[in-house]
Amino acid sequence: MTEIANVASADVALQLDRASSAQERFRIMYEVLxxxxxxxxxxxxxxxxxxxxxxxxxxxxxxxxxxxxxxxxDGLLLSQQGIGTLVTDIDVDELEQVYQLRMELNELTGRLAPASIDARLRALFEEMHKRSEALRGEPARESFARLNIDFFHAFQQLTENQPLKEVSERLFYQTCRIWLKMIPSMTLENEVDIFCREIEEICSAVALGDVLAAAMIRKAHLSMGFTRLRSHRQGP
Structure with missing residues (x-):
């Protein structure tokens, strides 16, 4: 994930104007939207x-x-004749199988061509940890969602298996907005605290150079997160 998606519209147009190829222009627009x-x-x-x-x-x-x-x-838009292109809705129950597959793919991150943990990766995850602590001190829906996306892309760097990364990315974006949709009916501070603890545990595993441990922690938290989502969806 690049930083392109975070820039203002005028900057996006400038990035597109400076793009060296049609493929790069496509990537910029795709990531922004x-x-x-x-x-x-x-x-x-x-x-x-x-x-x-x-x-x-x-x-x-x-x-x-x-x-x-x-x-x-990717399942994010739906084109309807006579209406136009609409952003799709999201539903926990409909995404259950996607979550199940994501859990298995997270474990594979630690088994298929795991990356060698170097100083760059350690610094990246340390930065993620610092951001999580800042979020914990000042919880906000948008900051939670932004860190969720950015941490996913950091986690992606723990494997060098490109097909695994491509499938994982597509499935992640099918599910990640469900948190923003449901957090108003959930306890934001509690969800932020749980997410920050997940980041802390994964960062500790990365600091030790244990990619498999990081992957298993991620899988466990994804499972628990989905269980919480379903619980809130169904109510008491």
């Missing part, structure tokens, strides 16, 4: 207009349409 969907900038049900987005990014509608088609293939 995916990020907006998963941060609920575009809430479920939002209609995305090709003309408005093309004008914002300073591109023609043809390459933008390809980006929207890929986001639809």
């Amino acid at each position: 995916r990020d907006r969907i998963c941060m609920l900038v575009y809430a479920p049900g939002t209609q995305l207009g090709e003309e408005a987005l093309a004008a914002e990014f300073g591109v023609s509608r043809s390459p933008l349409r390809k980006v929207l088609q890929n986001l639809e293939a």
Whole structure:
């Protein structure tokens, strides 16, 4: 994940103008729109207009349409004839099998071509830990969601198996916005505390160079997180 998704619209247009290839321009637009969907900038049900987005990014509608088609293939958008392109809704029960697969893929992170823990990776996870402590001191929905996304991409660097990383990324983005959707009905401070403890435990494993331990911790927390989501969804 690049930092492109965090920049303002004017900066996105500038990034696209400076892109060296059509493939890079596609990646920029794809990541920006995916990020907006998963941060609920575009809430479920939002209609995305090709003309408005093309004008914002300073591109023609043809390459933008390809980006929207890929986001639809990812399950984040739905094109309906006579209506347009809509952001899809998210439901815990419908995502159960996705969560189950994500749990297994997390474990594989520690088994398939695990990365060698070097100074760069240790520094990256130490930065994640610092950010988690800042979030714990000042809980906020948007900061929680942002750290959730950024920590996922940090965790992805613990494996060098590219197919595993690609599948994991697609499934992550199918599920990650459910937290923002449901946190208003949950206890934000409690969820932040649980997430920060997960980051702390994983960072400790990374500091020791134990990728498998980090992967198993991630798997366990994902399982517990899904159980909490279902519990809140079903009510007392």
